[in-house]
Every structure is written in C-alpha cells, then in structure tokens.
Amino acid sequence: MSNCSGESNMSDVLKLAQKFNCFYLSGFRTSECKPFIVQGFQVGLIRPDVIKQLLSFPEVFHFNQDCVELNPAFRDYDTRSVKVDEVLKELKTKNVFMTLKGWRDECYEVKTQFDTPSLLKMDRSATCLFGIRNYGVTINGFVRHPEQGQCLWFQKRSASKQTWPGKWDSMVSGGLSVGHGIFETVYKEAMEEASVPDNLLKNLKSAGCVSFYFESERGLFPNTEFVFDLELPIDFIPVCSDAEVECFEILPITECLRKILSQDYKTTNAPVVLDFLVRHGVVTPENEPDYIKIIELLHVPLQTIYWHRNKIKENGFGANEIQGSQ
Amino acid sequence: MSNCSGESNMSDVLKLAQKFNCFYLSGFRTSECKPFIVQGFQVGLIRPDVIKQLLSFPEVFHFNQDCVELNPAFRDYDTRSVKVDEVLKELKTKNVFMTLKGWRDECYEVKTQFDTPSLLKMDRSATCLFGIRNYGVTINGFVRHPEQGQCLWFQKRSASKQTWPGKWDSMVSGGLSVGHGIFETVYKEAMEEASVPDNLLKNLKSAGCVSFYFESERGLFPNTEFVFDLELPIDFIPVCSDAEVECFEILPITECLRKILSQDYKTTNAPVVLDFLVRHGVVTPENEPDYIKIIELLHVPLQTIYWHRNKIKENGFGANEIQGSQ
Known part of the structure; x- marks a missing residue:
C-alpha cells in the first residue's frame, strides 16, 4: 500500500513526537x-x-x-x-x-x-x-507576564549529570523511586531543584500525564510522566539547592516550540512541554496539521x-x- | 493467565472510560x-x-x-x-x-x-x-465563581433530537460537516446553541482533543473531538437560538464527575468533560487509582x-x- 498519510510533508512537531516514540514506532514492531x-x-x-x-x-x-x-x-x-x-x-x-x-x-x-x-x-x-516502565513527575512552572504574556521556566541540566548532561529540561522533574509517592516526589523535587517555597507550591495543579516509548543506545524507555502546572509570581526566580542544575531560563510560550525542537533539548522531556503547549492553546488544530496524530503520540497505550x-x-x-x- | 490488573476493583471512572470505548475494547477484537x-x-x-x-x-x-x-x-x-x-x-x-x-x-x-x-x-x-471516523468540536464553558470556585455549564438536549434525546451534554458541541472548518464550526455552534457573543468568544482556547471508539445499536462511532475551553463571566447565561436544547445548568467542577457518571448523561460526550476534569486538577493520580489507564483511554490511536x-x-x-x- 502506498503512503496515504503525507509522511514526506509531516510537520517538525510530528517528527519530534515520532523521535520520542522511536521504539514504539519501530523497534516494537520487530x-x-x-x-x-x-x-x-x-x-x-x-x-x-x-x-x-x-x-x-x-x-x-x-x-x-x-x-x-x-x-x-x-x-x-x-x-x-x-x-x-x-x-x-x-x-x-x-x-x-x-x-x-x-x-x-x-x-x-x-x-x-x-x-x-x-x-x-x-x-x-x-x-x-x-x-x-518508568514513572516520573514534571512541573511546568509558568508566569503570566503583563507584557510578555504566558511564559514558561526551563532548567539547563548540569554538565556532570549521568543522563542528558547539559541539555535543557523542564523547571522541575524527577523519577518515582522506591518508597516515594507522586505528590511527595513532586514537592521534594520542587524544593531540591528549584527552591519553590511551600506557599507557592499550594498553587500546584495536577494536569494529566503523558506516555511514550523511547529508545537510545542506553536502552528502552517506556515512560509515563505525571504532569503538574504551577503558576508562579513574576518575581520568583528558581534556584537549585544542589549541583544538578546549571541555570534556569524563562521564555514566552510562543517561543517554547522552537526550544523543544532544538538539538540541545532533552528528548524525553519534550512530550511534557508539548502537552503543555497543546493544553494552553499554543499548538492548535489551526497551526498544526498533524494535531490529532501528535496528541495520540503523547498518550501511547x-x-x-x-x-x-x-x-x-x-x-x-x-x-x-x-x-x-x- | 490470571487477571493482574485488579479488574474487579476498577473505579467507576475507568468503567465509564471502558463504556465509551466499548467497541475499541471488545468488538474491535473480533x-x-x-x-x-x-x-x-x-x-x-x-x-x-x-x-x-x-x-x-x-x-x-x-x-x-x-x-x-x-x-x-x-x-x-x-x-x-x-x-x-x-x-x-x-x-x-x-x-x-x-x-x-x-x-x-x-x-x-x-x-x-x-x-x-x-x-x-x-x-x-x-x-x-x-x-x-467522525470529528467534532466541543466547548467547555466555565466560570470562576467567587464562592463556588470553578463551575462548568451543561446543556440538556431537546427531547426531539434524533440522537441522545433528553440527555445531558456539554454547553456547546457539533460535528464537523462538509465544507466547514474546525474554528468556523466552533464559532457557529457557540452562537447557535448557546448565544455566546463575539466579545466572549475571543477568550476561546484550544485545549487538545480526545479520541475514543464507541458502539451502540445504531452503529460504530470512532470519534475525535477537538476540545475548547471558554471562560465566561459569572453573569453570562447561555440561551439556545434554536429548538435543539431543553435547558442549561451550571455545576461546581467538584460535582461534574457525578454528573457524567449518571445514566442521563450522553456517553459520547463524557470523554470531553473527563479530559477537562483531568486537565483542571479535579481527577488526579491521588484520588483516581486508574488515572493512567483512563487518560490512555481518552486518546486511543x-x-x-x-x-x-x-x-x-x-x-x-x-x-x-x-x-x-x-
């Protein structure tokens, strides 16, 4: 059967969704x-x-x-x-x-x-x-700026990290390890990675999860991330309390798609940001021809x-x- | 193989997600x-x-x-x-x-x-x-009420409707028929079904899509709904400009889960409301044991x-x- 899905014309965002699902879409077949x-x-x-x-x-x-x-x-x-x-x-x-x-x-x-x-x-x-299967938590730390509109915080991972050193990532994320629950982990990571104080964490909102199946030279990564949105005051600056983070950066959400499409972005964090951009009306069925396919690839079974x-x-x-x- | 997924203890929400995916989960097998x-x-x-x-x-x-x-x-x-x-x-x-x-x-x-x-x-x-495959649009019309918190509007379908007569449904929804685009349809339906004026429609936000595969005695329904959130002022009251709607009702979002679980709710609209409750932090991994499975069933491929x-x-x-x- 010839290709009826317009593969050659697929959008950069669909290519990214296929990249973080590379095992789901190829290795898993064999x-x-x-x-x-x-x-x-x-x-x-x-x-x-x-x-x-x-x-x-x-x-x-x-x-x-x-x-x-x-x-x-x-x-x-x-x-x-x-x-x-x-x-x-x-x-x-x-x-x-x-x-x-x-x-x-x-x-x-x-x-x-x-x-x-x-x-x-x-x-x-x-x-x-x-x-x-791995499970993790991620916080989309965002700000409603009077001039720049909605903006999203990112962290640059430390060059000494064992995985994805020096790559850009969400403001806060962490794996669910033995003995730690979802909400416990998200509070702990928010404190350790970005020094978010308790009074701001009360605004934390559960917003869904993304599931994808990535493969790298290291191995196979069937990953589900529990996603949280956190609205922050415009004067809050995240500070890392350990050596895991090199720096933080804040971007208007209209620039975030370019950010996650770049080579220096952590591939396995891109789904969380993409889901945020879909939920917050930045990626829409009007500006993204492969909208439905992309959303299906944010939630593989x-x-x-x-x-x-x-x-x-x-x-x-x-x-x-x-x-x-x- | 014995059942390892705790089927007998599944939550009411998972049962609902299985109901609107009844064809995906059974008929599609044969x-x-x-x-x-x-x-x-x-x-x-x-x-x-x-x-x-x-x-x-x-x-x-x-x-x-x-x-x-x-x-x-x-x-x-x-x-x-x-x-x-x-x-x-x-x-x-x-x-x-x-x-x-x-x-x-x-x-x-x-x-x-x-x-x-x-x-x-x-x-x-x-x-x-x-x-x-059918495609449609749905608007979650919501209000941030100073006392009651976030509230969601519902419509009761007219008893004379050809499909799902007398059932509760989202404030606004409609199918994408020949010659009409997504945004065109959502604006048209907002006007016809709820008389939402243009100045309020400017707040309309694209928020994703849900995909599910339902079957009834009428036939097979592989359905993708483009989902929009619309924040409304607390004094706005939707009014239907044709005979399609019996009445409207507004509910605090904490009561919406009970609403969509009831027998008088349109089964094929429940996924949109469930997705809204997930995105807005009402259904969370803390209060819903089958959280991941449910979200996967809101996005079947x-x-x-x-x-x-x-x-x-x-x-x-x-x-x-x-x-x-x-």
Whole structure:
C-alpha cells in the first residue's frame, strides 16, 4: 500500500513526537526484543545484546524461544530484588553496559501495572536494560507576564549529570523511586531543584500525564510522566539547592516550540512541554496539521502494551484485537 | 493467565472510560466486522448486519473474505458520493436501519486520515453503518465563581433530537460537516446553541482533543473531538437560538464527575468533560487509582487504527508490531 498519510510533508512537531516514540514506532514492531516475565507476568522487553549477557546467569534467568523469565523459584520481592541486583553488580564490574556506569543506588519498582503490587526493585540505571516502565513527575512552572504574556521556566541540566548532561529540561522533574509517592516526589523535587517555597507550591495543579516509548543506545524507555502546572509570581526566580542544575531560563510560550525542537533539548522531556503547549492553546488544530496524530503520540497505550503479548501467546489473538482490553 | 490488573476493583471512572470505548475494547477484537476499502485505503469497518444489506448492491460494493470495497470503477469524489447516496436512500426507504430514520441532509467527509483529501461524502446518519471516523468540536464553558470556585455549564438536549434525546451534554458541541472548518464550526455552534457573543468568544482556547471508539445499536462511532475551553463571566447565561436544547445548568467542577457518571448523561460526550476534569486538577493520580489507564483511554490511536489492518494483510505483521506507525 502506498503512503496515504503525507509522511514526506509531516510537520517538525510530528517528527519530534515520532523521535520520542522511536521504539514504539519501530523497534516494537520487530520481534528482536523478548518479553521479560516475572511470576508469569510480562513486565518488560529485553534487547538481544542484553540477552547475550544474561545467558551467563542461568540460575537467575531462564530462556526460551519466546521470552526471558526470572527464575520462578524466587518467591518473594526481597529474594527477586537481591538476585537481580547481584547479576547487575557483576555486569557493572564487567563494564559491558554504558548505562550501568551511571549506577544510582536508587531503585525503581518493577510492576505489571502502575497500581499493582511491586514484584521486585531494580537500580534505576538498569531498568532500561529490561524495558521496565518508568514513572516520573514534571512541573511546568509558568508566569503570566503583563507584557510578555504566558511564559514558561526551563532548567539547563548540569554538565556532570549521568543522563542528558547539559541539555535543557523542564523547571522541575524527577523519577518515582522506591518508597516515594507522586505528590511527595513532586514537592521534594520542587524544593531540591528549584527552591519553590511551600506557599507557592499550594498553587500546584495536577494536569494529566503523558506516555511514550523511547529508545537510545542506553536502552528502552517506556515512560509515563505525571504532569503538574504551577503558576508562579513574576518575581520568583528558581534556584537549585544542589549541583544538578546549571541555570534556569524563562521564555514566552510562543517561543517554547522552537526550544523543544532544538538539538540541545532533552528528548524525553519534550512530550511534557508539548502537552503543555497543546493544553494552553499554543499548538492548535489551526497551526498544526498533524494535531490529532501528535496528541495520540503523547498518550501511547503503555499500560496495556505488555499485557497483550502475554495474551497473544496464550490465546493466539492478534494484539490489535485485544488492544487496550483489561 | 490470571487477571493482574485488579479488574474487579476498577473505579467507576475507568468503567465509564471502558463504556465509551466499548467497541475499541471488545468488538474491535473480533473479526466479525470487515474493513471498508475505498480506492485501496481502509476508511472504516462494517458490521455483519450491514454487510447483509449491502449484498443487494453488487454494482456499488464488492465483497471478498477480507473486506468490503467500494467499486473502484467510481473514479472521483462526486461519483462515489452519488453512488453511495443512492444505496443509502434505498436502504432508508426499506427501513432496515434505525440510524437512517434520522437522515440529516448534512454530510461528513470520508477520509483515510484527518488531513488527507476526502474520498467521498456521506450523510452523517449513515457514517456509523460504515465505521467512518467522525470529528467534532466541543466547548467547555466555565466560570470562576467567587464562592463556588470553578463551575462548568451543561446543556440538556431537546427531547426531539434524533440522537441522545433528553440527555445531558456539554454547553456547546457539533460535528464537523462538509465544507466547514474546525474554528468556523466552533464559532457557529457557540452562537447557535448557546448565544455566546463575539466579545466572549475571543477568550476561546484550544485545549487538545480526545479520541475514543464507541458502539451502540445504531452503529460504530470512532470519534475525535477537538476540545475548547471558554471562560465566561459569572453573569453570562447561555440561551439556545434554536429548538435543539431543553435547558442549561451550571455545576461546581467538584460535582461534574457525578454528573457524567449518571445514566442521563450522553456517553459520547463524557470523554470531553473527563479530559477537562483531568486537565483542571479535579481527577488526579491521588484520588483516581486508574488515572493512567483512563487518560490512555481518552486518546486511543484512531488515526492509525485502520491503516494497520491494511498493513497486516499485506505484510503479515501482527498489528501490535506496527501499532502507531505511519
């Protein structure tokens, strides 16, 4: 079938939406990656280069043609977490995966769905090796300026950061690590990254979430970000209380699209800003020909994307036929 | 595989999101419906009861095991539109489909994608027989009340309306019919349905879109609504300038969730209000356990849902593997 979607004429914004969904739109098609199964449930996907290394640990990972399974003899959360951690630390020593050089000593939970109990925890530098779904929070810090109109704050990440050093990012963001809830994390990060005082944080408004599936040389990133809008007074200046941030900048929202399209913007933060620009009437169906496709690509079905594969194997259904069913 | 998604404990809001996506989550799984092909492109899906009637028109529709195809000898927009219209008028006379009793004399465009040229036009009462994607506009008319906080206007549809008579609905909404653009339609409907004057319409803000796939006894409804927020002064009272509306009502946004969950609310408008409640911080990850799943169900991938099926046939891919690719 010839291309009927006008691909060659696609907008820069659609290209960006395809870039932060590069795995969803290409790698996910192939059967190169194998489902990662824990206690009978798919929780991730593993690339061939990672499988090759895991083959050295047959007492921890079991392999067959269809999937990689964590040894089902590990019956509880603590055992599973310890056994996987031992493998990861050995791989870190062997120096085979660049992502493990950024070992965090901070874990993410590994779950079937966001609201189901965790099956194990894993250092956050390692989750991309297994395609584990990550969850984070982001604050769009904005100002209503009397002359410049609505303006949005950005931070430049420190050059010493393990991931995306020196790239532009949202004013505040952070991953949901073990033991920390959504609102707890967003308050903590607002304080640490931008020194937002409590009296301003009371204006924080939950505004949705974005879901996308990115891939880089480091690994696979199925990511859902909980999005918050925070209106700030025009005289507030964010200040970082640790060494994570190089500087902050504020831009009129009409200039933000250009900002996130630039090469020095963190690709995996662009969806949050794009969603902000859609919700606040900057990107509209009048000025963006690929408006609907872009909004669909801000919300790809990550909560059901793995579950399907389990069902396919069991029932022989095509995945499109149970898309989104739960 | 046992259920790991906590289905029995799902929230009322998730149940609602599944209700307005009933076809996406169930009918779409089965192969009962056949793709509807025009000029080599899938533009819809046809249920078996509809196929049975179309079999009487072999000069207009061609049938094979995989699909129903509009006679490819009809080479242009006008010919295709006229030939299909003749069939539909005969079916209307035969009285076999309830939806055709509500013949509108107003057409929708039939397209492969929202931004591709139209292949034919079809009376809007008939598009659900072919699973043609529908596009509409909706205005969330809201007020910031000094005591009651943010409040949202609703309209009660007239008891004489052909679809969803007597049900509650958004303040203003309308379908994108042939010859009318998005902004043109939203201004026209704001005037006709609620008598919003021009000086208030200047506050209209584009705020995204929602996409869902509903089915009723009338047919299939893959629907994308362009969403607009309109802040109104507290003394503005909407007035309908035709007989389409029974009355209007304003509610604090904290009461709107109860409103759209009730049986007398138009199911296919609920996604727009739910999206409003998510964007405005009423439905949050703190008070809604199925938050992510619900937001994913407000944005199902309608722009790529039909294109996949074409590719499946050609390439033998599983649909999950090309999900969202364009």
